[in-house]
Amino acid sequence: MSFSRFPDGGLIDRSQVFTFSFDGRSFTGHAGDTLASALLANGVSLMGRSFKYHRPRGLVSGGASEPNALVTVGAGGHREPNLRASMVTLRDGLKAESQNRWPSLGFDLGAVNSALTPFIGAGFYYKTFMWPAALWESLYEPLIRKAAGLGRASHAPDPQVYEKRWAHCDLLVIGAGPAGLMAALAAARTGARVILCDENAAFGGRLLHDRVEIGDADGPGFAAAAISELGSLDRVQLLPATTVFGTYDSGVYGAVERRDGAASGPAQRVWRIVARRAVLAAGAEERPLVFGGNDRPGTMTASAMRGLANAQAIRPGDHVAVFSTGPSGHETARDLIARGLEVTLVDARTEISAAELSASEGARVLKGHVVADTLGSKSVTGIEAVDRATGKRSRIKVDALAMAGGWNPVVHLACQRGDRPVWDAGSGMFLPPASRDGLAAVGSAAGILDLAGCLRSGTAAGEDAAAALGFTPVTAKLPAAREACGGSTGFTTLWHVGEARGKAFVDFQNDVAVSDLGLAVREGYGHVELAKRYTTTGMATDQGKLSNVNAIGILAEQRGLTPDQVGTTTFRPFYTPVSIGALAGEHRGSHYRPVRRSPLDGWARKHGAVFIEAGHWMRPSHFPRDGEAGWKEACDRETLAVRAGVGISDASTLGKIDLSGKDAARFLDRVYTGKMSTLAVGKARYGLMLREDGMVMDDGTVSRLGESHYLITTTTGAAGEAMAHLEFCAQALWPDLDVRLVSVTDQWAQITVAGPASRDVLGRIVDADLSEEAMPFMAAREVTLHSGLAARLFRISFSGELAFELAVPARQGEAVADAIMQAGAPFGITPYGLEALNVLRIEKGFITHAEIDGRVTPGDLGLGKMVSAKKDDFIGRAMLGREGLQDPDRLQLVGLRPVNPAHRILAGGHLLEPGAVPAMANDQGHVSSACWSPHLNSTIALAMVRRGRSRHGEILTVWDPLRGIETRAIVGDPLFLGASAIKAPPRRGLAPVIPARAPGLRLPDLPAVSGIELALCPEAPVLLLSAPVGLDAAVRAAAPAGDGILRPVQPGQALAVGRPGESADALAARLDGPAGASLCELTDARLRLELSGARAGDLISTQSAIDLDDEGFGPGASAPTLFGHVPVQLTRLDAASFEVMVFSTYAGDLVESLIRAIRRL
Amino acid sequence: MASLIPCPHCGLRPKEEFSIRGDAAPVRPRPDAPFDAWDAYVHLRDNVRGVMHEHWQHVGGCRRWLVVERDTFTHAVHAVTDAADFTRAQGAPTGGGGASAASGTRTGKGRAKR
């Protein structure tokens, strides 16, 4: 007789019938079933094949620790392997498959491994496949992978949606069994914020599986009442089907919530829970017994068998054997006998308490006996029992076998931060280490095995945690608890049955038997960490949840030690496997990191730009035209157009830093190699910033806009690093210098107009004299456009041509670019992208971070003259003087041209003297940049060459073995192209072009989800008020004058927002900051969004770690934070309304991600 | 590594909002300091097992540079101060006014002890 379902009873809802399939066969089950219980109800006890020997396997522990019943659920992109059938909630239409079998679960060819058992014991892989090593990849590994393994991942993209959330609480309770429920109740009743998680879909733990009484209620009744009370408290959050998988520093816990079959929202959610206190109420795993054939399907732990009988009405057969060393076996016997089954109790003990015997009354009890072997093939049909006193063996026919070998407290989460569990010889258990950082274990997880004790310890822990956090305890009387045998306390430790005949498994998932551990000890791998690796015990998906303690006990026996002398292996997150998709959350694919869009993005799109990723930015690489074959043709055309006429490109991504304060000039002298303090107002200067070790960090320009007002530009790529460096210098190195740094990258759209005709084109836009006299090279001016728009104009060139950079407020960028296109039409103005930009700068020998690679000094780049000899200090000065950095033998920047102009040179190639053997000793340098110059009709390259400047004219070989290129090249000056010969006659008399005003901002269409609204805030000016840190109070007093709200950024800095429709000047006039304060306009650098509705807080918790609880972040609160990876200033306008002020170049990305988050709600 | 850092300006925030620079104990030498002092400042760092002071920046928040006093072994964070205050307390030159009275040549070996 096999497993089936009792006709009545259990906690399942028989009125709900679910159809599901397993290996293509269709079955039915009920609400309240797991996949495992539904399979057993249908007589399916063979659920998998073991990892190594392909032995038939069935359910063993029936919980999170289940090592055998691993299945793959779903198909295509939804396919998820290695799920424990005991943890999969049954739902209609579920499709599951067994794993690690071929061609079928019932007939598995791999089972031949079982016959080879003597040859493939522990260490088999290491010994057999050791030599020859060359065969590893081609032969051994594929062979092993095919023969041994778990489920296979899908190769299809995962269409499911995942989410991450932050949560904050006073007390996190891990496990909702009797102890956890009481801990949660005790704390919640005091008003503390409580989060209660349980990995199972239903709360209650053993209250749902064991026949107990508490007061007047049965187990499920008591659990239901507790859950109902918790559910009525609004500071309590209940998270069923949520596994806390990790304990991290600072009281942060990781948890994964499975939402299988949920109609809406994410498939899984990863919670990061910040808990001031935590209670570990994870219960205990029943220890399997180690005897011959203990892995035969139909053999499971006693608690699993009675839980299935009581909760899912699973009938294990007519006659069941229970092999026990303690009360749990007697409790299972009691429950099966009550259901009319015949039970044989094989108890290893000779003395059994009266309470236990009274519980199992009606069973045939064999005292002092052990099970030595099981009979049957794919399921248990009998056992061989041995009378330990006489050695007499007898065979008993049974349909199933339960084993009760004692308990292992689930201590993992208490040990993940490095503490080890403590062996308690008296109880025969590893107990959790002492409480650390507010995490305390209670109930069975703390080794308390009786129900009354669990209720008591849970209550005490909940009360203690609340009291420690200042909540007033509410005392409630605990009702009396009654259970079989008076609890599971007291069992005899039996590490393995010496009389065993067949293979006695310690680790089911990894097929590790007692004999393997013995071999490990004999071969010198007896240390617990070595034995683990040698035998693979405790590896794979279950990480030895069932097996480790038995393995330690057996190693101890074999080595003549005690279990605490053997010790445990290391506990690390994750407690159970978590899918990578859940951990990635929404940060995958194109959302892997935020995308920054230039204010000229729309303009570039209109002109057909092909975009390329550059850091966070998407930048135009080229602007192809019809008929052009590939990027190079477009690039050549764009390059030629700039030098012959005029081109337009986007420079908005350059880092732009506003510097003010009375010590600004002194500060600049200390961070740049050159003397910046001598720069006149209205002028710009090229500068180099070094690291303290003397190497170049970044290059860029400094423009003096006013007496103590500068604009610094950095390269796009190093903008973040340069800003952080300058802030470090200002805040940590020289805090007494009065300087204020504000990133204004997002505030300005910066448009480069380059080429001989650029002056004529810009003359139609800008209302200013652009002549050589009025606007000479390196001039930096505030100007007005013909439309009246205030702008900044810089005569800076990165192409070597006459060129200007026009900066306008970001929102006006596209309209101004459109106007420049119109103004430039008669000149054939050509948009150009990064590729052309690169060619233009290589032709002139200008450097980028391809050259500034962290290993070069100014001298290496030929920029030694930019290092001031007059200054006594600047960052990098001392180290730059090192002998090695002044060595004439260093690599120096040169130009390279192939001897044959048609031959290729690519960046990355190394340089050798002709005929030299490719070796480090012969290395003459490397190629840093290379391109095709349409002006020279040749490849040209920049290279760093040993003593390069003295080797002009020499021929070297560019050796590029990766790409199989060897090219002879001539070393020369990095300046390939002299001053332009083209002097276009100026064209005057063209009518001015007036840029349109940019249209108002608009959000994309939003999904209608109740409880949440996303809208743009009315347009209003935004200013950053900044002053020295010491004047923070005055800044805080002045900044709210805008709209009444203080938005502090950092000491001495606060954002002020004006009234809707007001001008920035009007706002500035109303801000009464301290003397010497600076105002920096950021209206266009920020986008203000309003998030409102009852679920606004939920939405924000998917973005930011800020605790929105009223006490911490009430109405009027405001702080800078990250939304995902995007910087924002979050302000609470009222209880259910928030302002999100985001950096404008990130705004499009953030709005998209908020919309996705709204859809998931 | 601590999961949360209490920013003195913003409150408790996840480590993802911060970037770390390294040992905060070395003091930038004065310009005329001997080469050995500069060498120590730029190159020499102790590999501390225990409490050390480190420069962290709250890049995802206030953008202030902070000094986090933390235990590299237990990961406990003992204190977080603004880097400007730390620098002043070190007696290092702080940029303003004339020369500081304090020695500007403390080397990287000058490990802060609790």
Ligand SMILES: [Zn+2]
């Ligand atoms: Zn902060």
